[in-house]
Structure formats: structure tokens, C-alpha cells
Amino acid sequence: MNDFTDNIPTTSEGYYGDYGGAFVPETLIAALEQLSHEFDAAWADDDFRAEFDRCLREIAGRPSELYFAGRLTEQFGGAKIYLKREDMNHTGAHKINNTLGQALLAKRMGKRRVIAETGAGQHGVATATAAAVFGLECEVYMGTEDIRRQALNVFRMKLLGAKVVPVESGQRTLKDATNEAMRDWMGSVEHTHYILGSVCGPHPFPLMVRQFQRCIGTEARSQMLEVEGRLPDVVVACVGGGSNAAGIFVPMIEDKSVAMVGVEAGGRSLDLGDHAAPLCLGDPGILHGSHSYVLQDADGQTAQVHSVSAGLDYPGVGPEHSYWRDTGRVRYTTCSDDEAIDALMTLCRSEGIIPALESSHAVAEAIKIAPTLKADQIVLVNLSGRGDKDCNEIQEILARREGK
Amino acid sequence: MTDLQNNRLIQTFADLRANGKKTLLPFLTAGYPDSRTTTNMLSEVERRGARICELGVPFSDPIADGPVIQASYTAALDGGFTLAGLFESVREYRATGGPDGGPGGLALLAMVSYSIVYRYGCEKFCADAAAAGFDGLIVPDLPLGQADNFATLAASAGLCNVLLISPTTPQQRRIEIAKASSGFVYFMSVAGITGERTVLPPSTIEAVAELETHTDTPICIGFGISSADMVEEVCGTAEGAIVGSAIIHKINDAVAANAPSRQIVETVGQFVEKLLQPIR
Numbered sequence: 189m190n191d192f193t194d195n196i197p198t199t200s201e202g203y204y205g206d207y208g209g210a211f212v213p214e215t216l217i218a219a220l221e222q223l224s225h226e227f228d229a230a231w232a233d234d235d236f237r238a239e240f241d242r243c244l245r246e247i248a249g250r251p252s253e254l255y256f257a258g259r260l261t262e263q264f265g266g267a268k269i270y271l272k273r274e275d276m277n278h279t280g281a282h283k284i285n286n287t288l289g290q291a292l293l294a295k296r297m298g299k300r301r302v303i304a305e306t307g308a309g310q311h312g313v314a315t316a317t318a319a320a321v322f323g324l325e326c327e328v329y330m331g332t333e334d335i336r337r338q339a340l341n342v343f344r345m346k347l348l349g350a351k352v353v354p355v356e357s358g359q360r361t362l363k364d365a366t367n368e369a370m371r372d373w374m375g376s377v378e379h380t381h382y383i384l385g386s387v388c389g390p391h392p393f394p395l396m397v398r399q400f401q402r403c404i405g406t407e408a409r410s411q412m413l414e415v416e417g418r419l420p421d422v423v424v425a426c427v428g429g430g431s432n433a434a435g436i437f438v439p440m441i442e443d444k445s446v447a448m449v450g451v452e453a454g455g456r457s458l459d460l461g462d463h464a465a466p467l468c469l470g471d472p473g474i475l476h477g478s479h480s481y482v483l484q485d486a487d488g489q490t491a492q493v494h495s496v497s498a499g500l501d502y503p504g505v506g507p508e509h510s511y512w513r514d515t516g517r518v519r520y521t522t523c524s525d526d527e528a529i530d531a532l533m534t535l536c537r538s539e540g541i542i543p544a545l546e547s548s549h550a551v552a553e554a555i556k557i558a559p560t561l562k563a564d565q566i567v568l569v570n571l572s573g574r575g576d577k578d579c580n581e582i583q584e585i586l587a588r589r590e591g592k
Numbered sequence: 593m594t595d596l597q598n599n600r601l602i603q604t605f606a607d608l609r610a611n612g613k614k615t616l617l618p619f620l621t622a623g624y625p626d627s628r629t630t631t632n633m634l635s636e637v638e639r640r641g642a643r644i645c646e647l648g649v650p651f652s653d654p655i656a657d658g659p660v661i662q663a664s665y666t667a668a669l670d671g672g673f674t675l676a677g678l679f680e681s682v683r684e685y686r687a688t689g690g691p692d693g694g695p696g697g698l699a700l701l702a703m704v705s706y707s708i709v710y711r712y713g714c715e716k717f718c719a720d721a722a723a724a725g726f727d728g729l730i731v732p733d734l735p736l737g738q739a740d741n742f743a744t745l746a747a748s749a750g751l752c753n754v755l756l757i758s759p760t761t762p763q764q765r766r767i768e769i770a771k772a773s774s775g776f777v778y779f780m781s782v783a784g785i786t787g788e789r790t791v792l793p794p795s796t797i798e799a800v801a802e803l804e805t806h807t808d809t810p811i812c813i814g815f816g817i818s819s820a821d822m823v824e825e826v827c828g829t830a831e832g833a834i835v836g837s838a839i840i841h842k843i844n845d846a847v848a849a850n851a852p853s854r855q856i857v858e859t860v861g862q863f864v865e866k867l868l869q870p871i872r
């Protein structure tokens with residue numbers, strides 16, 4: 189399982205170049221230090237790693253398939269398109285990899301309750317699932333706008349025994365749910381672990397979540413070698429907080445022949461307030477405890493964001509992506525709401541797969557890139573999740589389109 | 593480092609100490625309900641006997657604050673709060689906000705998120721805050737160990753940098769924080785967010801008494817203090833009591849009752865006077 193040593197310049201305080209850190213109230217410092225210490229010990233412990241691998245296999249259903257999208261490739265010409273099928277995981281997205289890891293860690297730390305923030309609800313469902321598996325109490329914070337958009341996932345969480353706490357502050361989406369979860373944690377650290385859902389937030393979360401997600405890239409790398417005898421030319425992933433992208437990128441980051449593309453939510457337009465693309469259109473700043481690219485106004489107030497996809501509707505991004513952006517290791521781009529919906533339709537018809545709206549952003553970029561490459565080249569897409577949760581939303585959008 | 597010898601906050605505590613006095617640190621949200629009212633509140637609390645005041649700088653994502661303060665931040669931002677406007681108000685208070693229309697004399701602290709300071713530019717923020725008339729900063733999400741050169745930047749501008757200690761802070765770190773903090777040390781009475789509470793954990797007072805044996809810097813207690821009785825209890829040991837949510841709550845009630853600005857100012861003044869009663 190352990191593929192590469194960590195040759196990425198992460199300091200013990202969790203900096204990736206200039207980015208990262210732990211800009212949090214003093215109340216959380218001791219808890220973060222404990223968490224960091226416990227995570228390092230667990231990750232170095234063969235028993236913990238074996239148990240985590242077992243959970244990935246038996247609960248998440250790993251390894252996920254590497255699928256050659258033949259009809260999609262034919263339709264667009266150029267490079268072969270492969271899909272890493274994270275949509276086939278139990279609960280329908282990559283999020284389960286991280287929640288199983290963190291729930292195991294919570295158990296190991298003797299915490300009896302877990303909390304989480306969620307946007308699309310995928311991380312909430314994955315947390316509720318892991319909590320049920322390990323017998324932990326679970327509360328999930330979710331903005332009321334997302335509760336509206338992702339009704340199916342709200343019901344799934346409740347069915348799994350979690351309490352969904354509606355968040356009315358701010359824009360009532362992922363950022364506001366994250367604020368609320370952090371507030372809860374400040375008063376409950378003694379018995380509660382906060383299962384943060386992406387490679388964001390204060391150290392050690394970006395590192396920890398990336399390590400729990402790196403199974404995606406580790407598998408994809410060896411599957412690719414097995415099937416094609418070579419590594420892909422380009423790897424494409426959508427970037428909300430950046431966990432599915434970091435998970436597939438990290439195990440290949442040292443493979444210089446592999447180009448990497450992160451796709452942010454281009455939303456309605458590239459004007460501030462209409463998108464959620466901090467790496468492409470933001471500036472370095474501080475949000476939710478880490479130094480990273482962020483969308484803010486000139487006074488440092490967090491900007492409004494928009495994306496058709498609740499999971500990408502976030503003004504910040506993980507610090508390691510900021511590092512990759514500045515060093516040029518990963519190219520970041522945007523995909524508009526409309527392009528994402530078109531890509532979703534395309535994948536449904538060509539491959540019989542209904543992708544999540546988040547993942548559709550990556551698909552849209554892949555079908556732009558493939559035709560510019562040669563037939564013996566390979567584009568690998570991280571298909572981070574399935575679109576069942578988005579069906580209501582898509583139905584409304586399509587009805588609106590037809591009405592126009 | 594320019595020295596902080598002439599710093600108003602440090603001088604105020606020295607003066608209080610010399611007179612055997614404890615103090616109250618009222619917290620007001622800058623720009624709530626509007627910036628004119630905030631400026632008038634500063635004059636009012638000074639007139640009622642406060643020596644130090646904290647101004648909360650509204651932020652869209654204040655993770656350390658409870659619902660009452662967060663709502664006041666949201667209202668201030670909706671009302672068009674800007675940093676430029678804040679600095680202007682403070683300048684005005686310093687010029688003519690004193691009780692007799694002369695210079696305002698409170699020691700003023702800005703409670704401000706590092707998100708805001710960083711975006712504005714740390715050096716520029718310190719310079720502009722000092723020029724406007726602030727005496728210190730409390731940056732609650734900049735704990736010891738992160739961007740530690742910030743205290744030096746603040747001091748070069750003549751500003752104290754007040755650090756916070758939580759009940760969850762280990763003993764050795766408490767001492768380090770107390771050493772690094774200037775002006776005073778902000779001891780949070782509870783682990784958690786701001787908000788009113790009716791009793792303080794007794795362990796807080798004991799912890800402050802313990803810490804006082806390690807530092808000469810004044811220690812003030814905040815988070816959850818909501819009544820004159822609690823101020824008295826806190827000031828039995830600490831050198832000051834910080835009251836936030838309870839004051840903002842009073843403002844909320846007055847705003848909800850459509851009270852005119854003058855009356856809101858008066859309400860806050862009366863409450864501050866009541867809180868000051870036991871430590872006069």
C-alpha cells in the first residue's frame with residue numbers, strides 16, 4: 189500500500205512552501221497538536237494501516253475500477269480516455285476513503301462523537317456511514333441552500349443515524365457549514381473528532397486527508413501500468429477543496445511525464461461572485477485555518493461564490509494545491525456550469541454513467557484535451573462520484589433550459 | 593522594535609495598578625448598528641468610566657464567535673462596514689470623541705481576524721491602525737507559533753499584540769504565551785465560542801491565579817461574562833473583565849425595539865456603568 193515516501197516538502201507545522209499552517213483560535217491548538225501526533229503514529233503503525241486497508245476493501249469496495257471509456261474516446265478522437273471509477277465506491281464517491289480513515293483514527297483516540305461539514309452531502313453521507321460502522325455519534329453541519337439542493341443525501345444521512353444540523357448563516361453553503369463545524373469542535377474537542385472532508389483547514393487536516401485519499405492514485409498508477417504498460421499523459425480531476433484531486437495526483441507527482449490538470453468551478457461567469465475558482469482567479473489569503481488561495485474582497489471579507497455543483501461551491505482550496513499552482517506542477521483551469529452539464533449528458537449517453545456534477549467538471553476538461561493529443565496518448569479522469577444525488581437538480585436545470 | 597513605553601494600553605494598566613484598581617473591557621462591534629453610533633458609544637463608555645475598549649472588526653467568517661457577535665458582524669457588513677470607514681471613525685473619536693468634546697482617551701483594541709489583517713497587508717494594517725488611534729490588536733486566529741514576526745511588526749507600529757490563552761492550553765505554553773503577549777494576556781474562561789454564561793468554571797480563576805505567579809503582564813478574563821456579579825468575581829483575581837456578547841445583546845434588543853441611536857448609546861452606557869459598579 190505504501191507506495192512512495194513523502195518527498196513533498198511538508199514541514200512538521202504543515203507548510204507546503206508558503207502555504208498551509210494552522211491559523212486557528214488558541215482553543216484548537218492543543219487538539220490539532222494531539223491529532224497531528226496521533227495521525228503520524230497511526231500512519232506509521234502497520235496494524236492501523238492493515239485495518240485501514242481492510243476497511244477500504246470490505247467497506248468502500250476498493251480497489252475501484254480503471255475503466256477505458258471507449259465510446260467517449262471514439263466520439264472525441266485523439267487520446268484514449270480512462271476513468272478512475274470512484275463513483276463505484278460504497279456511498280457513491282471518493283469521500284468514503286477519508287471518512288473511514290478518520291473514523292478509525294477517532295476510535296483510536298478514544299473519541300465517541302464525530303462531526304462533519306458537508307456541501308453536496310457526499311462527505312456527510314460518508315461520515316454518517318463510517319460513524320455507523322464504528323458506532324460513533326454523528327452530527328453533520330449543512331447549509332440550508334445545500335439541504336435544498338441535495339435532499340436525497342440529507343435523507344440518507346438521517347437514515348444512517350446521523351443528525352443533520354441546518355446552517356442559516358452566510359450564503360448557507362459549504363463555507364458556512366465549515367464555520368459551524370469548527371465552532372462545535374471548539375467546545376467539544378475533548379470527546380469529539382472533527383472529520384473534515386477535504387484537504388483544507390488547519391494542519392494536520394490537509395496532510396491527513398491527502399494520505400487517506402492517496403489510495404486513488406496508488407491504484408490508478410498500478411492499474412495503468414498493468415493495462416497499458418505505461419503511465420497516463422494527463423491526469424484530470426475536479427477541485428473543490430481538492431481531496432479527490434490530491435488523492436489521484438500525489439502518487440504520480442514525481443512522475444514528470446505525467447501532466448496534471450485541476451478543474452475549478454467556472455460557474456456562471458468569471459466575475460467575482462459568479463464562480464468558485466480561487467486557484468485561477470483568487471489571491472493568497474487565510475480561510476478556515478490555512479494560508480492558501482482564496483476568493484476575497486479587498487478588505488479580506490470572503491467573497492460570495494457560485495457553482496451548479498454544491499461540492500465545488502467553496503471560496504477556498506487546500507494549501508498543497510496552492511503550492512502546486514505556484515510551482516507549475518499542476519495546471520488549474522475552470523469549467524462553466526453549462527459545460528459541466530453538457531459533459532454530464534455526454535457521459536450518460538456514451539458510457540451509461542451518470543457522473544456527479546463535481547466530476548462532470550473533470551470530464552468536460554478531458555474531452556477538451558483528448559482531441560488535441562495523439563491516439564496513442566492517454567487522458568486519465570478521476571470520476572470522483574456518481575450523479576444520483578444531483579438528479580433533482582439536473583432535472584430542474586434541464587427543464588429551465590428547454591423552457592428558454 | 594520601537595518600544596511600547598508610550599503605549600496607551602500599557603500606560604492605562606500601569607495607572608490602574610498604581611491606584612489599586614481593576615478594570616472592565618467592554619467589547620463593541622465596529623459599525624453595529626452603524627459607525628456613527630459606534631463612535632458615540634466609545635465616548636459614552638469613556639464618560640461612564642471605562643478606560644479600555646475592544647472594537648470587534650466585522651468578518652464574514654468569525655469561527656471563534658458565537659451567534660450573537662456573528663449576527664452583529666453580519667449586520668455591520670450588510671450596513672456597508674469597511675476598514676477605511678473604521679479607521680476614519682477611530683480618528684474622529686481620537687480628535688473630538690472625549691467626554692468634553694476633546695480627544696478621546698480610551699485605550700482601544702481592535703479584535704480582528706488574521707484573514708483581514710493578512711489581506712490588507714500586515715505591515716500596512718499595523719501602521720494604519722496605529723495612525724488611526726488604536727493601541728493594540730487582538731488577532732484571535734493568530735496563535736503563538738504562527739507568523740511570530742507579527743508581534744514585532746505590531747510593536748514597530750507602536751501597537752500591543754494581545755495573545756489569548758484557552759483552558760485547553762497546556763501549562764508550559766500558557767507561560768510562553770504570557771511572555772509573548774503585550775498589553776495584557778487574554779484568558780478565555782471556557783473552551784469554545786463567545787457567548788453569555790451565568791457561571792464561570794472555578795478552575796478558570798485558579799488557573800489565572802497560577803499564571804499570575806509567572807508573569808507581570810496583566811491578565812484579563814473574557815468569554816461568557818455577562819453580569820456585574822461575574823465582573824466582581826473575575827476581578828477578585830484578574831486585572832480586568834472582558835464583556836462582549838452581553839453588551840451586543842443589549843444593543844440587539846434596542847435595535848429590535850427600533851430605538852433611536854441616542855437611546856442605544858444610552859442603554860450601552862448604563863449597562864457599562866452597572867458592570868463597573870463592583871470595581872469602582
Ligand SMILES: Cc1ncc(COP(=O)(O)O)c(C=O)c1O
Binds near residue numbers: 387430
Ligand atoms: C463527487 C464529488 N467530487 C468532488 C467533490 C469536491 O471535493 P474535493 O475537491 O475535496 O474532492 C465532492 C464534494 O462534495 C464530491 O461529492
